[in-house]
Amino acid sequence: MPAYITEPERKIPVVAETDVLVIGGGSAGMAAAVAAARGGARAMLVERYGSLGGLASNGLIILLLTLDDGRGKQVVAGLCQEMVDRLAARNACLFPPREEWGSPDEALVEKYRRVGLVWGSGPHVVRYSVAYDPEEFKVEADRMVLDAGVDLRFHRWAVGVRKDGERITHVIFESKAGREAIACGAVVDATGDADIAVLAGEEVAAERVHPWLWFRTANVDEAPAEASGLRPGYYRTIQPGGYLHPWGAAERIEHDIDATSPDDLTYAEVECRRLVRAEVDRLRGKAPGFEQAYLSGFAATLGITESRRLVGRHVLTREEMDQPVEDVVAVTGNWTKYGALYNIPFRSLQARATTNLLTAGRCISVDHRAHHATKEIPACFATGEATGTAAALALQHGVALAALDVSSLQAKLRSAGAYLGR
Ligand SMILES: Cc1cc2nc3c(=O)[nH]c(=O)nc-3n(C[C@H](O)[C@H](O)[C@H](O)COP(=O)(O)OP(=O)(O)OC[C@H]3O[C@@H](n4cnc5c(N)ncnc54)[C@H](O)[C@@H]3O)c2cc1C
Known part of the structure; x- marks a missing residue:
C-alpha cells in the first residue's frame, strides 16, 4: 500500500465572515466570545461538540478551583463570577459565603472538603471555590453566549487555516455539511490543544499525560458514606445521594498518552471505562453506603490536564509567581x-508569528509548572475574557494585537468587572 495519497485541489465555500472567530467552546472560548461580542465586535464561537463548557461540563470537572488568592481575597471575577451568579440563581451550585473565605475554622474547612473545595497541603483555610451542576452549566453557558449576541456554531471541527503573510484570513472547518471556510479578522484559539496555533505554524510545547475519567454515582446512602474512612476519593454533589469521583488512571493504566493522538485516546477511553466500572463494583462491595449505588455517568470526555501549549511572545514561568507584570490581563490564585x-x-496569550492569533485557557504560553495554576477553570474564564476583549478592541482601533495599547485593554477589562490587581 502507498504511504500517501494526494487529495485533488478543490474549492471550499466561504460560508460566513466575522470579526472575532473563537474556536473551542470550553470555559475559555465561551468567555472569549462573550467578551468580544460585548466589546462591540461580531463574534462567532465554533465548537466541535454540541454543548459548551468543555472539561468544565463534558469532562465533569465541576469544581471551580479557585476564585481567590488563598487568603480570603477574590482574584478572579468578571465572566467567571457572572457564571457563578447565574448558577446560584438556579440553585445549581455550592460555595462558602464571603464572610467564611480565609477562615481557618476546622469544621468549616471539613464541610467544604466534603464537596471537593479543599485541596493541597495544609494548614488549610476556607477558599472561594465553587461546586456546581454540569447540566445547568451547559444551559447557562448557551444563554450567556446567545444573550451577548454571539453567533454560535456547533458540530464543526477546525481542520485548517488560510494565511495571507502573517495573518490568518480564514479558518477551515469539517462537518457533515462538508468542508467550509469562515473569514475572520482575529482568531482566538481556545481548543485546549492549541490546534489553531499548530495549523498556523506556531511553535508549541507538548506533554504526555495519564488520562482521567471523572464519574458520578447515585443512590448512595450518605450517612455511612460520610462517616467512612474511605473518604476522600469521592465528593458529595449538590444532588442528594449523588457523589463525584475524581478518578485518574495513574498507576492503573499501562502508559501515558499523547492527547492529540486519536489512537492513544481510543486506548485511554476503552481502558478507563473498563477500570472505572471495576472501581464502581469495588465500591459497591466494600464502601459503606455504596451497596445500592450505581454509576450514574462517565464524563463524556476524558480528563486531559495537558497536551499542547503555545510558545508565545512570553512563556510565563513558575519563577514569575507573585511577580507584578506591566501588561497583566488576568490574575489567578x-x-x-x-x-x-x-x-x-x-x-502570554499572543502568538509570535501570526499577528492576529491569541490563545486562551489551558493552551496559553506558560511552562509546565505555571500551567498547574493557569489551567484551572476560573483562570481559563479570565484569559478567555482578556482575549475576546483584546481582539474586539484591536479591531475597533484598527491596530495589530501586538500594537494594542495595553492600558486601554486593562481599563476595559476592569470596567467589565475583571480583577487585575491594583
Ligand atoms: C482531571 C482534571 C482535573 C481538573 N480539576 C480541576 C478542578 O477541580 N477545578 C478547576 O478549576 N480546574 C480543573 N482542571 C482544569 C480544567 O478543567 C481545564 O484546564 C479547563 O476546563 C480547560 O478549559 P479550556 O476552555 O481551556 O479547554 P477545554 O475545556 O478543553 O475546551 C476546549 C473546547 O474546544 C473544543 N475543541 C477542541 N478542538 C477543537 C477543534 N479543532 N475544533 C472545534 N472545537 C474544538 C473542545 O470540544 C472543547 O469544548 C482539571 C483538569 C483535568 C483534566
Missing part, C-alpha cells in the same frame, strides 16, 4: 497553595 498568585501577561 493557585488551588493547591495559599497566597500564591500569577499575573498573566498579555504577551
Whole structure:
C-alpha cells in the first residue's frame, strides 16, 4: 500500500465572515466570545461538540478551583463570577459565603472538603471555590453566549487555516455539511490543544499525560458514606445521594498518552471505562453506603490536564509567581497553595508569528509548572475574557494585537468587572 495519497485541489465555500472567530467552546472560548461580542465586535464561537463548557461540563470537572488568592481575597471575577451568579440563581451550585473565605475554622474547612473545595497541603483555610451542576452549566453557558449576541456554531471541527503573510484570513472547518471556510479578522484559539496555533505554524510545547475519567454515582446512602474512612476519593454533589469521583488512571493504566493522538485516546477511553466500572463494583462491595449505588455517568470526555501549549511572545514561568507584570490581563490564585498568585501577561496569550492569533485557557504560553495554576477553570474564564476583549478592541482601533495599547485593554477589562490587581 502507498504511504500517501494526494487529495485533488478543490474549492471550499466561504460560508460566513466575522470579526472575532473563537474556536473551542470550553470555559475559555465561551468567555472569549462573550467578551468580544460585548466589546462591540461580531463574534462567532465554533465548537466541535454540541454543548459548551468543555472539561468544565463534558469532562465533569465541576469544581471551580479557585476564585481567590488563598487568603480570603477574590482574584478572579468578571465572566467567571457572572457564571457563578447565574448558577446560584438556579440553585445549581455550592460555595462558602464571603464572610467564611480565609477562615481557618476546622469544621468549616471539613464541610467544604466534603464537596471537593479543599485541596493541597495544609494548614488549610476556607477558599472561594465553587461546586456546581454540569447540566445547568451547559444551559447557562448557551444563554450567556446567545444573550451577548454571539453567533454560535456547533458540530464543526477546525481542520485548517488560510494565511495571507502573517495573518490568518480564514479558518477551515469539517462537518457533515462538508468542508467550509469562515473569514475572520482575529482568531482566538481556545481548543485546549492549541490546534489553531499548530495549523498556523506556531511553535508549541507538548506533554504526555495519564488520562482521567471523572464519574458520578447515585443512590448512595450518605450517612455511612460520610462517616467512612474511605473518604476522600469521592465528593458529595449538590444532588442528594449523588457523589463525584475524581478518578485518574495513574498507576492503573499501562502508559501515558499523547492527547492529540486519536489512537492513544481510543486506548485511554476503552481502558478507563473498563477500570472505572471495576472501581464502581469495588465500591459497591466494600464502601459503606455504596451497596445500592450505581454509576450514574462517565464524563463524556476524558480528563486531559495537558497536551499542547503555545510558545508565545512570553512563556510565563513558575519563577514569575507573585511577580507584578506591566501588561497583566488576568490574575489567578493557585488551588493547591495559599497566597500564591500569577499575573498573566498579555504577551502570554499572543502568538509570535501570526499577528492576529491569541490563545486562551489551558493552551496559553506558560511552562509546565505555571500551567498547574493557569489551567484551572476560573483562570481559563479570565484569559478567555482578556482575549475576546483584546481582539474586539484591536479591531475597533484598527491596530495589530501586538500594537494594542495595553492600558486601554486593562481599563476595559476592569470596567467589565475583571480583577487585575491594583
Ligand atoms: C482531571 C482534571 C482535573 C481538573 N480539576 C480541576 C478542578 O477541580 N477545578 C478547576 O478549576 N480546574 C480543573 N482542571 C482544569 C480544567 O478543567 C481545564 O484546564 C479547563 O476546563 C480547560 O478549559 P479550556 O476552555 O481551556 O479547554 P477545554 O475545556 O478543553 O475546551 C476546549 C473546547 O474546544 C473544543 N475543541 C477542541 N478542538 C477543537 C477543534 N479543532 N475544533 C472545534 N472545537 C474544538 C473542545 O470540544 C472543547 O469544548 C482539571 C483538569 C483535568 C483534566
